[in-house]
Amino acid sequence: MQPLRVVQLGVGAIGREVCRLVLERLNLHLVGAIDTNPDLVGRALSEVLGLKEDCGVVISNDTEAVLEAHDPEVVIHTTSSRLPEVVHQIELAARHGANVVSSTEELLFPRLNRPGEAAKLEVVALDNNVSILGTGVNPGFVMDTLAVAATAVCRKVERIECRRIVDASTRREPLQRKVGAGLSTAEFQSLLAQGKIGHVGLTESVALIATGLGWRWERIEQKTEPVIAEHEIQTEFFHVQAGQVAGVRNSGWAMIEGCERIRLDLQMYVGAPDPFDEIIIRGQPNMTVRIPGGTPGDLATAAILVNAVPIVADAEPGLLTMLDIPIPRCRR
């Protein structure tokens, strides 16, 4: 089997992890890397990644030229959380005949919050005979796909709860900033209102679970609150005093036939004492699936994007969700 030609679109923190991983995989061949950041354009990717061996890729800001030159089977897309900001990037890749695996959180289940963009991408995917998938760890796996998969052995499901507790102090600096560590409550609320902090994708996870189980929702809602530090915390990047914001708690839920049948609880804060992921299914049988320590976000997000590449290359054309494909797996 020829390795699949892959272009990386977005060479930020996650994109760099993706590139490292694609370069390790025997079944994938990294043929191009795209970013608009002037600090990156024109530089050798290997140098940016800190690799000794040159992989022969130079970072370009000309998406069309890279796609034309390398005709990739798959574009891995990691630029932004919001679909309207990136839909043109994904469209461009699809129009060049590339399948797309994207970390854009709203693309996990785009029909929920971005029906216009979803419809557009569906048409573009079918017209160009490619598939487009949004995935990741959260959203994408631990609070949605894995929960749906766990119901494989259930006769009946009444309710699903997922909890993910992340100790943000073990994560990269932008993530600690994104959860609001070190802010006052007023600053937190102000930045939250501006969309500058907080998590994107929880309602998409709720919708994915509901759809997987064939549940029609009356409404899907979410709220975001600060987690307040009870004592002083010092991370590598932030100093948080007692009473300041330690991080964020994002809850999402679905009302289905008058009942709250899905509840997701995501807490990401510095100093969380016992990180874990947990899925609790109430039904026949009742079932708990637990990942002690939790799934490490950054490393794992890059991994699932890369692991999804052969699956998406092989999938039926269209705008896909994680419900439509075999679950990605870690292949050499």
Next chain:
Amino acid sequence: MQPLRVVQLGVGAIGREVCRLVLERLNLHLVGAIDTNPDLVGRALSEVLGLKEDCGVVISNDTEAVLEAHDPEVVIHTTSSRLPEVVHQIELAARHGANVVSSTEELLFPRLNRPGEAAKLEVVALDNNVSILGTGVNPGFVMDTLAVAATAVCRKVERIECRRIVDASTRREPLQRKVGAGLSTAEFQSLLAQGKIGHVGLTESVALIATGLGWRWERIEQKTEPVIAEHEIQTEFFHVQAGQVAGVRNSGWAMIEGCERIRLDLQMYVGAPDPFDEIIIRGQPNMTVRIPGGTPGDLATAAILVNAVPIVADAEPGLLTMLDIPIPRCRR
């Protein structure tokens, strides 16, 4: 959407659970039930199931006639563990244009131990434009599919261990008998040699994991040992004295590039104090997935068979494994 027409082939303990469940599902319509047991043939299925309402199905021993009359989209097949004993049943269903979901343990990964039957079924499936899948809880989910799914978030996997500890005293009588509860060690070894006790399917689980991860094995092996009761145990069905057999321990492993990289450890015995399922992935990241209490075998086996029905009806034709399809989920 019209409900899928389903025929149940095999009305033993698991088959009855399957029927109950199919009757509950809005997306499925149970149109026939087949068994050769003279105690069942000609009886109303509802009566055998102990249901008040008549579902209109009479148990037949004439497979061809049932398939002809009802033209099912899917046959759920639960008759025996060994593929050579049942391959003609599966073939017959496929030749009538029915997709097949089967609990036959050796069908989880038939190419491993039954390559002849596998090749035959592959041809029959393609010729008749149907898909054939072997699944279940174990083999089928907790010690194989779920382990592969968990690697979705892994950058690298070095080794996978799965452990499943089942308290057989909570299971049905045939299962307690199958694990050898109450036997002497000599009786256990004798019945084991005759293939009358023990678990079927562990090497198939090993092969499924290895294939999912793209690992080529030098060899896959397994061994079965008795678990000896340390103290007296009384179950609903068996009395086990200290020193007698409490149950079975079945280990399976794969040697890959000279290393044991997969190890499965299945213990099913009466009085197991702390039942659980556990998947331990050594790699990047290390990861543990745990199901406290474990997945209850009988109920869950029926559930995953039924949950696989719409997925298999929708799948590409061929002899499939759990790696080829979206993971089944519990839909209403």
